[in-house]
Amino acid sequence: MRHLDRKGFLALSGTTGLAAFMAACGGSSSDSSGGGDSAAADATETADATSTAAAAPTVDPASEPGGPIEIFTWAGYDNDPEAGAPWMWSQYEEGPYGTDSPLKWTFLEDDTQALSKVASGYSPDIVHPCAMWIPQWKDGGLIQPLDLSLLPDYQGIPEAVRAGGEIDGQTWFVPFDVGFSSLTYDADAIDFDEVGGEETWRILLDQRFAGKMSFFSDPTSIIGFSHLMNEGAVDPNVLDTAQIAAAKETALQWKPNMRNYWTSQTDAVNDFVNGNLLATYTWPDGYWRIKNDPKMEGRNIKYMQPKEGRGAWVCGMVLSANTMQPGRAQLAIASANTPEAAAALTDNFQFAGAQKDGVIELIQDKALIKAFDIDNPAAWEPPNTWFEHSIPNYREVIAAGEEVKAS
Amino acid sequence: MATVAEKPKLPQKRSRRESRNDGGSALSTYGLLAPTLLVLAAFFLLPLYYIFLFSVALRRFSPTEALAALNGELNGFTGQLWGKLVGGDVNVAVLGLEFALPALLIGVALVVLLVLTVAGGRLSERYGTWVIGIAFALLLMPFLTIPAGNTLLRIMQFTSEGIQLNLFFKSVTMAMTSSVIAVIVAVPVAYFLAFCVQKSKYTWLLIVIAPFLTSYLLRVFAWKVILGDQGLINSGLMTVGIINEPLTFLIYSQFTVMVVLTYAWVPFICLPIFLAFETIDRRLLEASMDLGATRWQAFRKITLPIAAPGIVAAFLFVFIPSIGEYVTPTLVGGVDGTMFGQNLASQFVGGSFNWQYGSTMALFLMGVVLILVFATSRFLRAGGGGL
Numbered sequence: 001m002r003h004l005d006r007k008g009f010l011a012l013s014g015t016t017g018l019a020a021f022m023a024a025c026g027g028s029s030s031d032s033s034g035g036g037d038s039a040a041a042d043a044t045e046t047a048d049a050t051s052t053a054a055a056a057p058t059v060d061p062a063s064e065p066g067g068p069i070e071i072f073t074w075a076g077y078d079n080d081p082e083a084g085a086p087w088m089w090s091q092y093e094e095g096p097y098g099t100d101s102p103l104k105w106t107f108l109e110d111d112t113q114a115l116s117k118v119a120s121g122y123s124p125d126i127v128h129p130c131a132m133w134i135p136q137w138k139d140g141g142l143i144q145p146l147d148l149s150l151l152p153d154y155q156g157i158p159e160a161v162r163a164g165g166e167i168d169g170q171t172w173f174v175p176f177d178v179g180f181s182s183l184t185y186d187a188d189a190i191d192f193d194e195v196g197g198e199e200t201w202r203i204l205l206d207q208r209f210a211g212k213m214s215f216f217s218d219p220t221s222i223i224g225f226s227h228l229m230n231e232g233a234v235d236p237n238v239l240d241t242a243q244i245a246a247a248k249e250t251a252l253q254w255k256p257n258m259r260n261y262w263t264s265q266t267d268a269v270n271d272f273v274n275g276n277l278l279a280t281y282t283w284p285d286g287y288w289r290i291k292n293d294p295k296m297e298g299r300n301i302k303y304m305q306p307k308e309g310r311g312a313w314v315c316g317m318v319l320s321a322n323t324m325q326p327g328r329a330q331l332a333i334a335s336a337n338t339p340e341a342a343a344a345l346t347d348n349f350q351f352a353g354a355q356k357d358g359v360i361e362l363i364q365d366k367a368l369i370k371a372f373d374i375d376n377p378a379a380w381e382p383p384n385t386w387f388e389h390s391i392p393n394y395r396e397v398i399a400a401g402e403e404v405k406a407s
Numbered sequence: 408m409a410t411v412a413e414k415p416k417l418p419q420k421r422s423r424r425e426s427r428n429d430g431g432s433a434l435s436t437y438g439l440l441a442p443t444l445l446v447l448a449a450f451f452l453l454p455l456y457y458i459f460l461f462s463v464a465l466r467r468f469s470p471t472e473a474l475a476a477l478n479g480e481l482n483g484f485t486g487q488l489w490g491k492l493v494g495g496d497v498n499v500a501v502l503g504l505e506f507a508l509p510a511l512l513i514g515v516a517l518v519v520l521l522v523l524t525v526a527g528g529r530l531s532e533r534y535g536t537w538v539i540g541i542a543f544a545l546l547l548m549p550f551l552t553i554p555a556g557n558t559l560l561r562i563m564q565f566t567s568e569g570i571q572l573n574l575f576f577k578s579v580t581m582a583m584t585s586s587v588i589a590v591i592v593a594v595p596v597a598y599f600l601a602f603c604v605q606k607s608k609y610t611w612l613l614i615v616i617a618p619f620l621t622s623y624l625l626r627v628f629a630w631k632v633i634l635g636d637q638g639l640i641n642s643g644l645m646t647v648g649i650i651n652e653p654l655t656f657l658i659y660s661q662f663t664v665m666v667v668l669t670y671a672w673v674p675f676i677c678l679p680i681f682l683a684f685e686t687i688d689r690r691l692l693e694a695s696m697d698l699g700a701t702r703w704q705a706f707r708k709i710t711l712p713i714a715a716p717g718i719v720a721a722f723l724f725v726f727i728p729s730i731g732e733y734v735t736p737t738l739v740g741g742v743d744g745t746m747f748g749q750n751l752a753s754q755f756v757g758g759s760f761n762w763q764y765g766s767t768m769a770l771f772l773m774g775v776v777l778i779l780v781f782a783t784s785r786f787l788r789a790g791g792g793g794l
Binding site for chain 2: 109110112113115116211219255256258259260261263267271274275276395398402403405406407
């Protein structure tokens, strides 16, 4: 080691660093000269190519090369017979291409993570994002329009639910799962006396239950539902700057009452059944798991129908712009879009299917139909329920939500 | 027997190595270093360079860009990202008295203290140690807390109106407190292992580091079971009748985050501290005893200075990962326990989705860590420097 003293080492690392730096400059100068333009150009190219394809659907599943079809989805939507959703994929897997183009699953954590991953080079064939993010997927040139001739059950989805995925006269998204967002609470312990007597989001402001409530860590939900507390039954996705500021103030008021902002619903469910919570934000499956937990026996667990309205979300399938097997991938999407899959979704996950065509008769656990108003369209409409959709000033809303969490 | 047999080999080994070095060329040494430098360039310098480009908006990421355009945000570097992060006044509270100071002044003061810490030893042999000690204590002071239930006792505290900067101060405080407590807990354990245990020393060491055999997530979840409202501690205290209502600060608070971080790192840092103690030549201690030193004097004058690099390294081992910590506050943090790392991560996924700003925050965090390593570098030198 005598030959490489400190000076020598520094010189050597300096040179290597400089070389790397210059290599990076070289790489990025070509990038930055195009910069955003090149990405935009790519996007337009893809859009052009696909719009021609949509005008004359020439997708032919039979002539496609075969090989695995990769589905990038939320945990639990694979074909695992125990923990997964094999009923979503059985029609495809038993069909003509099930063995030649077998399905493979990888799991996403949330919409932005999926978007980042696909935009930076990962190319699955099918992705399972939520409706709020469809414009970003489309504008990023990451997805292609669908060929409705391969999706026979598409028309069974109500028009209002389909609307978010129909942009520029083309269909980009097949809604699959739909669910409420509301508070699950212990009605024996929580009353609404201090906040007007009826069920309301303002219960989060009630200091009597401080430290016994928790909320979802999503900043848009924190701001959106605070907006409902301020304004009553209005669309929580549409706020101007002044309303965002007001919602932030309200959110800061109820923040000290929260035990935590949960990132995984399972944690919230565990905290509830272990006695740490009396009210928490959940989706229908979370409510159902709390209500039916042996530790909650004899307790009056309710899913809130606030006077300002519940929230609701829609997620579904999109077809990747880079897939080599658009036909077969769409047949796999079609398999998840059947009434049978929608009924099984309710029976197994307590969500509602986006598909409505004859689904109610197929649902086996009739208690779920009543518990989640699956046969009552009015319960799914404003002012009872507000669906998530693309937020125009998303960054402003998010920044406010992040500030609430950080302060 | 074994030691007797090994002894004569030692000089042979040394001479063989020397002769090889004399005959070998510099090229072989560079050749050996090349893979490391290449890996460093490819997986550290290059990504860092890209993060830098993102932070000054010279490079952008198309989906976040689409969002920015949709929201009418400015493109191109105007310094607004850095301004947003470090702008705004900083409030300093000393023993409850508050002063508002510009962030720039605080920065300058910190750099002066830092220079004193690093250069202090050269000022004079006699006062150098004091200068370093005081400067270092001043550097640490705003970030040290004494967790006392739900309230945290502070001698001095930094806060800022800038959301991220404020969060950063909070995170430094939490990380600093955890690191100092972890070191205070680990030193006696390592001392015991190195000096008091005679037989099967390494079995003991294995027992100390046993928690590392399980996944980090599992260990954090175990704390949820222990600290929960109906957890081990609360139900135990309620059964005994000491409390009627569960202590709610035990879970989902800053306190929990600090407890879990301390617990998580103690076994890990026992190793460097143990090794530092282990390498001390026992003859020095025997000599000091012969010269009439008390056990405390021997510890103060011999053991501690020689082991100082190991102890400081242990401190850095806890502090550096803790300051950017993401998992622990997410799992047990609650609404007060949010840390800078969580906000940073949410700029990339699951929230703000602003890669530009996330990169700025990441560079800022790295800069602070570098400064800290620089400040403590003199203690990392063998011999202990100023201690």
